[in-house]
Amino acid sequence: MLTLTIDRIGGQGDGVAQGAVPGAVPGAAGPVFAPLTLPGETVRGSVADGRMDRPEIVNASPDRIDPVSPHYGDCGGCSLQHWAAGPYLEWKRDQVxxxxxREGIxxxxxxxxxxxxxxxxxLALHARRGPDGRAILGFKARKSxxxxxxxxxxxxxxRLVAALPSLARVADAFLEHPKSAPTLHVTLTLTGLDVDVTGVERRSGGLSADRRMQAIRAAKQAxxxxxxxAGEVLMMERQPLVQFGPATVPVPAGGFLQAVPEAEQAMVDRAVAAVKGAKKIADLFCGSGTFTFPLATVAPVIAADATEAGIAALKAAVKSARGMKAIEAQARDLFRRPMTPFDLRGCDAxxxxxPRAGAIEQTQQIATTRATTVVGVSCNPQTFARDARVLIDAGFRLETVTPIDQFLWSAHVELLGVFRR
Incomplete structure (x- = not known):
């Protein structure tokens, strides 16, 4: 058993101890990673491969609070629920x-x-058979x-929590094959719950006709x-819809959507404020139009994304939206075929x-355009910083950076940065 002092919280949300406190076993130098701990805490436990997986809190931090979830400590979803809001949010700021x-910015x-x-x-809910044979839904345990x-x-x-029992009945139909590990990607839309299921065994023939009918019956009952x-529609009672600015947009089956409306709005508001006065705007990696439609209240928009279903949804919404400038949308793989200065001619914003991998190829093209304002939105501070370095080296100044805590009590942090030429 070692006794250690937690020095800081690492990038994955675990406490990090750099060495032993006085009186500990000699030679117990860090770093040692200890989950569910906080800076300044003294902890005790067994260490293996640089980890203290079950730390006993000897001296607690004054910033430690009572977790609100009954699944805290077992569920791997909320690794920082025990941290007071002030220092927790400041830690996310520090990660940015x-x-x-690291990029000298x-x-x-x-x-x-x-x-x-x-x-x-x-929510992405994993489905398995419980010990009693019933279908259960949940999240994976930490490191397991x-x-x-x-x-x-x-x-x-x-409303998602209230639907868990009926969603478990839907999941039961997809547990036909022992090698299936279904995940229910559940989205709350303006017209109800939209569920896309992945992880169903296909090599053995996929889901049988009987199980498809069972799934459809359960979906209707729910x-x-x-x-x-996996994007193939089995049943649709109502078209799932979301609101992006002045547009009501049909959500593609299995399509991307920001996880938290309040976080989405915070990013949209800052992006729109940054491009005020622009004459023409490009929205790259646009999805189904999260930013496109609000931006189109400012100026005409060129929108591009690799997902054809997302672009189709965006185009469908353009037909019914009002009070916007023109939108030109195209399906294009911006990793293989980034938009060039010629494609972006006339765009001053x-x-x-x-995605998490960033957009180095596209950023290099943006750097050579005549745009005077660039807004970068990212779910990965590391790749954002790498891409930001390219823009800065090309003559842009990173004016502001705003961290967004979209995934509450996790180590995940998103951000929005505004660059000016």
């Missing part, structure tokens, strides 16, 4: 500062924008494939708006929101 500093990082509990409109059955969730919209299997 550190990522930028100095900028004032704004305070982290918080998301309230009970605000997540999207074991499933923690979830009956309550402090981060999810209460009053789902739509049920799909560019917004880009790439």
């Amino acid at each position: 500062r550190l990522a930028l500093a 100095e900028v004032e990082v704004e305070p982290t924008v918080a998301s309230p509990p009970g605000s997540r409109r999207r 494939w074991r499933l923690v059955e979830v009956r309550e969730c402090a981060v999810a919209d209460p 009053d789902l708006a739509r049920l799909s299997l 560019i917004v880009f929101d790439p």
